[in-house]
Amino acid sequence: xxxxxxxxxSRRCVxxxxxxxxxxxxxxxxxxxRDPAGDAVAVAADPRLAELWRCGAPDCPGYTxxxxxxxxEQDIPARTAFQDLPWDFACPRCGAATExxxxxxxxxxxxxxxx
Numbered sequence: 692x693x694x695x696x697x698x699x700x701s702r703r704c705v706x707x708x709x710x711x712x713x714x715x716x717x718x719x720x721x722x723x724x725r726d727p728a729g730d731a732v733a734v735a736a737d738p739r740l741a742e743l744w745r746c747g748a749p750d751c752p753g754y755t756x757x758x759x760x761x762x763x764e765q766d767i768p769a770r771t772a773f774q775d776l777p778w779d780f781a782c783p784r785c786g787a788a789t790e791x792x793x794x795x796x797x798x799x800x801x802x803x804x805x806x
């Protein structure tokens with residue numbers, strides 16, 4: 692969906708902007724903001740950001756938490772390490788708590804740099 696044209700700060704424009712954001716595919720905005728070079732610098736500063744965590748709940752259809760992407764649906768910003776998630780974070784697919792998650796793998800430096 693193309694961005695909305697600029698408009699005066701009216702109530703109608705605010706509502707339209709909110710509707711456009713709500714209709715965007717999940718994670719699309721976060722993916723558009725990804726900066727591979729910045730991700731590599733962030734991972735160098737905090738290696739936990741290279742970790743991918745998989746929900747291990749038996750009834751989960753499958754979800755992997757990516758710290759570089761965060762979780763926009765729960766207002767978790769990009770570059771939030773799994774260990775720094777809020778206490779009430781839950782798997783967006785099944786609702787499981789963080790105790791159900793297991794370390795899946797760590798990204799290689801090449802993956803982090805977008806290579």
